[in-house]
Amino acid sequence: MHFIIQRDKFVQSVQHVNKAVSSRTTIPILTGIKLEVTSDGVTLTGSDSDISIESFIPAADEEKEYVEVKKEGSIVLQARFFADIVKKLPGDDIEVMVQDQFATTLRSGSVVFNLNGLDPEEYPQLPKLDESRTFRLPQNLLKDMIRQTVFAVSNQETRPVLTGVNMEIENGILTCTATDSHRLAMRKAITESTTENLTISNVVIPGKSLNELSKILDDTDDLVDIVVTGSQILFQFKHLLFFSRLLDGKYPVTKNMIPEQAKTQIELPTKELLHSLERALLLSKEAKNNVINLKTLEGDVLEVTSISSEVGKVTEKIHCHQVEGEELRISFNGKNIMDALKVIDSEMVHIMFTGAMSPFILRPTDHDQMLHLFSPVRTY
Amino acid sequence: MNWEELKQEQPTVMTMLEQSVEKGRLAHAYLFEGMKGTGKRDASILLAKALFCQDKTETIPCENCIQCRRISHGNHPDVMIVDPEGNSIKKAQVEALQKEFAYKGMEAGLKVYIVNEADKMTASAANSLLKFLEEPESPTLALLLTENVHFMLDTIISRSQKIAFAPPPIQKRISLYEEQGLTQAAASILARFPDDIAGEYAEEKRDWIVHGRNLVIQLVEEVQHRPQQMLLTLQEKWLPHFTDRQEQDIGLDLLLFWYRDILSVKYEQDNLAYPDQREKLKQDALQLSEKEVAKRLQQILEAKRRLRANVNVQLLMEQLLLHLQEGS
Numbered sequence: 045m046h047f048i049i050q051r052d053k054f055v056q057s058v059q060h061v062n063k064a065v066s067s068r069t070t071i072p073i074l075t076g077i078k079l080e081v082t083s084d085g086v087t088l089t090g091s092d093s094d095i096s097i098e099s100f101i102p103a104a105d106e107e108k109e110y111v112e113v114k115k116e117g118s119i120v121l122q123a124r125f126f127a128d129i130v131k132k133l134p135g136d137d138i139e140v141m142v143q144d145q146f147a148t149t150l151r152s153g154s155v156v157f158n159l160n161g162l163d164p165e166e167y168p169q170l171p172k173l174d175e176s177r178t179f180r181l182p183q184n185l186l187k188d189m190i191r192q193t194v195f196a197v198s199n200q201e202t203r204p205v206l207t208g209v210n211m212e213i214e215n216g217i218l219t220c221t222a223t224d225s226h227r228l229a230m231r232k233a234i235t236e237s238t239t240e241n242l243t244i245s246n247v248v249i250p251g252k253s254l255n256e257l258s259k260i261l262d263d264t265d266d267l268v269d270i271v272v273t274g275s276q277i278l279f280q281f282k283h284l285l286f287f288s289r290l291l292d293g294k295y296p297v298t299k300n301m302i303p304e305q306a307k308t309q310i311e312l313p314t315k316e317l318l319h320s321l322e323r324a325l326l327l328s329k330e331a332k333n334n335v336i337n338l339k340t341l342e343g344d345v346l347e348v349t350s351i352s353s354e355v356g357k358v359t360e361k362i363h364c365h366q367v368e369g370e371e372l373r374i375s376f377n378g379k380n381i382m383d384a385l386k387v388i389d390s391e392m393v394h395i396m397f398t399g400a401m402s403p404f405i406l407r408p409t410d411h412d413q414m415l416h417l418f419s420p421v422r423t424y
Numbered sequence: 425m426n427w428e429e430l431k432q433e434q435p436t437v438m439t440m441l442e443q444s445v446e447k448g449r450l451a452h453a454y455l456f457e458g459m460k461g462t463g464k465r466d467a468s469i470l471l472a473k474a475l476f477c478q479d480k481t482e483t484i485p486c487e488n489c490i491q492c493r494r495i496s497h498g499n500h501p502d503v504m505i506v507d508p509e510g511n512s513i514k515k516a517q518v519e520a521l522q523k524e525f526a527y528k529g530m531e532a533g534l535k536v537y538i539v540n541e542a543d544k545m546t547a548s549a550a551n552s553l554l555k556f557l558e559e560p561e562s563p564t565l566a567l568l569l570t571e572n573v574h575f576m577l578d579t580i581i582s583r584s585q586k587i588a589f590a591p592p593p594i595q596k597r598i599s600l601y602e603e604q605g606l607t608q609a610a611a612s613i614l615a616r617f618p619d620d621i622a623g624e625y626a627e628e629k630r631d632w633i634v635h636g637r638n639l640v641i642q643l644v645e646e647v648q649h650r651p652q653q654m655l656l657t658l659q660e661k662w663l664p665h666f667t668d669r670q671e672q673d674i675g676l677d678l679l680l681f682w683y684r685d686i687l688s689v690k691y692e693q694d695n696l697a698y699p700d701q702r703e704k705l706k707q708d709a710l711q712l713s714e715k716e717v718a719k720r721l722q723q724i725l726e727a728k729r730r731l732r733a734n735v736n737v738q739l740l741m742e743q744l745l746l747h748l749q750e751g752s
């Protein structure tokens with residue numbers, strides 16, 4: 045392998061893939077970054093086996109030439125040293141050359157580094173892509189969807205499948221669901237797909253991977269291609285591929301959990317509810333249970349109370365835009381509701397109760413793409 | 425060790441695994457049980473290769489394709505090997521393993537987990553593995569390796585298929601060491617130690633083990649005939665020779681072999697650890713009853729146990745020698 049590459053471009057790519065490399069891995073080869081050179085350009089890969097990032101530097105585009113390929117080939121180099129070395133090299137170009145036994149020479153300006161590489165054949169193979177299970181989303185929408193669901197995943201390893209976000213596609217509608225069995229967040233969006241009637245179910249992406257992905261996503265409406273394979277999911281950007289392994293196991297069926305009729309309905313501004321809960325939680329945080337009581341009063345008024353036996357009590361009355369149906373008294377985990385309110389961008393929210401002991405729904409009033417479900421807390 | 429070699433050493437085990445792979449009837453969890461040096465680890469790695477190899481002849485892996493090479497180097501993403509860190513398998517290691525269980529395979533298909541010295545898992549760690557052993561989500565193969573199957577939780581044993589690795593016949597091992605150029609006397613001793621220890625002493629420390637053996641012969645003679653000198657010998661020769669814990673343990677083993685040989689001589693059996701000392705052993709055998717020999721064996725085993733509990737070696741040895749001498 046032998047090529048000469050523009051330093052800036054190279055550094056940028058190395059830094060991208062280096063995000064995926066973890067120092068705490070049990071697989072020695074994963075401490076490295078894989079470089080693969082073909083006449084089209086240079087591909088870099090980094091992985092910690094959960095997520096893998098692949099970055100491509102084309103040999104040339106319309107404007108200028110980035111890589112001069114002298115000989116094709118591939119090599120794996122220790123990420124820890126390689127990333128730092130590349131950053132600190134003085135010249136504008138970097139020459140990379142691999143000799144026998146994976147000995148690699150990096151040359152830039154008057155500096156020469158000799159590094160011992162690893163066998164590129166031993167590097168994990170990323171899945172072959174099956175283009176039939178592909179759909180597209182704008183980057184900013186995907187980022188929003190992640191933000192609005194990933195907070196609800198479970199942190200406990202007792203049911204590993206709940207530590208991920210479930211993706212489903214049916215009739216061109218993508219549904220993301222996350223739950224920790226006390227609350228559920230669901231977000232829908234319309235997607236474009238190249239295949240007719242694409243149906244995908246039980247694709248569970250680990251929450252951790254989505255948080256990483258979210259860091260890469262920009263606030264633009266450029267499209268991301270998403271490809272689902274048997275064991276991994278791929279997010280395809282221009283010159284950058286993000287792979288994540290999927291969680292094993294069957295995601296619980298959530299559709300029939302959502303109640304359709306309501307006994308009590310409330311409509312009120314998001315901000316007001318959020319601030320009032322924040323105040324109420326000041327006390328119940330002390331008691332560590334985050335329990336908040338809610339009561340409907342005459343004249344579209346809600347009473348929010350929270351009691352901490354050692355500290356004291358807080359009561360607040362909120363004027364709602366609308367309160368309909370039966371009188372209600374309910375207790376719930378205020379922290380969970382706050383998490384949900386924080387990701388709702390709409391001004392008004394609509395809450396549907398079906399009794400003090402059954403789950404209730406919270407959703408924004410201006411669209412029906414988002415839904416949050418909570419189970420109440422028994423307080424007596 | 426490749427498949428063929430291992431099959432010669434462990435014919436029952438390997439034939440069974442071979443047939444299971446061939447017919448696609450592998451259990452989801454195996455417990456490999458056997459002495460140190462019986463090839464458990466080799467067998468587990470070979471089994472993993474047999475499942476992943478792209479170029480195998482029947483069930484025998486080629487050892488040459490990418491898959492085989494990656495497994496050999498510990499680089500295969502879907503073959504996870506857990507070794508104890510220090511004295512036990514740490515909680516973090518089990519958590520990492522659990523996480524692996526929760527994810528789908530990296531390259532699709534099968535996942536293999538090899539837990540070396542599985543008895544070193546703490547009870548809570550082992551318990552948390554149970555669930556995954558019981559109902560893996562996708563095709564997985566768990567291989568638990570242990571030398572002390574009795575330290576494993578019953579609940580784990582009952583959920584996996586136990587495979588016992590037979591210790592190699594002693595005669596075969598003696599001749600193996602003789603081929604390496606050791607004298608018959610040294611080979612008979614070394615063959616009784618586990619492979620990794622014996623291997624070390626068969627090479628660079630050859631003289632050490634011969635000298636240690638002579639010390640034992642001298643010491644037991646003094647215990648029987650010149651008890652006033654035995655503590656001097658202990659102080660002047662034994663303690664400087666057997667310095668660290670492992671060496672002291674070997675010293676006690678050498679003593680153990682001597683008394684076991686006395687019993688063997690009594691029952692006129694061959695296959696002694698000290699074959700050239702047959703006459704001396706016969707004399708001792710005449711003086712001691714079987715019960716007395718058995719008692720001494722027990723005392724040596726007790727001393728071995730105490731050695732592991734960090735007892736002062738000199739006191740331990742003095743007490744042992746006095747017990748051996750008076751037989752009480």
